[in-house]
Amino acid sequence: MSGLRLPVSLLVEYRGLDSLAGEFTDETGTKIVYGDAHRFDVEQPDGTTTSFGVRVGKLDLAADFDVATLKKGDYVRLDGIAASGDRGMYLIPVTVVKAKASELSAVA
Numbered sequence: 577m578s579g580l581r582l583p584v585s586l587l588v589e590y591r592g593l594d595s596l597a598g599e600f601t602d603e604t605g606t607k608i609v610y611g612d613a614h615r616f617d618v619e620q621p622d623g624t625t626t627s628f629g630v631r632v633g634k635l636d637l638a639a640d641f642d643v644a645t646l647k648k649g650d651y652v653r654l655d656g657i658a659a660s661g662d663r664g665m666y667l668i669p670v671t672v673v674k675a676k677a678s679e680l681s682a683v684a
Contacts, residue, residue: 579660584667587679588616590650594629614646616654630654630667638669651675 594615613629656669
């Protein structure tokens with residue numbers, strides 16, 4: 577069964593490298609290779625913060641800037657698809673742009 581897929585548009589804060597690239601073999605014997613991931617925080621309506629990681633390769637494809645230039649505390653607008661599957665929730669970035677000053681005033 578395919579999982580839930582919802583469009584999202586998030587103003588997120590860059591927090592740095594989340595996890596390094598690696599690989600594993602799944603239960604069917606298939607080798608799974610994955611790249612580095614970056615961590616982002618998003619503030620919820622109730623004031624709590626949720627953190628999540630996004631693979632660098634997926635960010636590079638979606639971003640209109642060099643993702644390697646991000647510094648901790650930078651804000652970006654991330655539009656994409658929040659999806660659920662057999663291994664939990666994940667985010668598929670579609671577009672990633674540096675946040676505009678007008679967007680940051682809501683965060684301050």
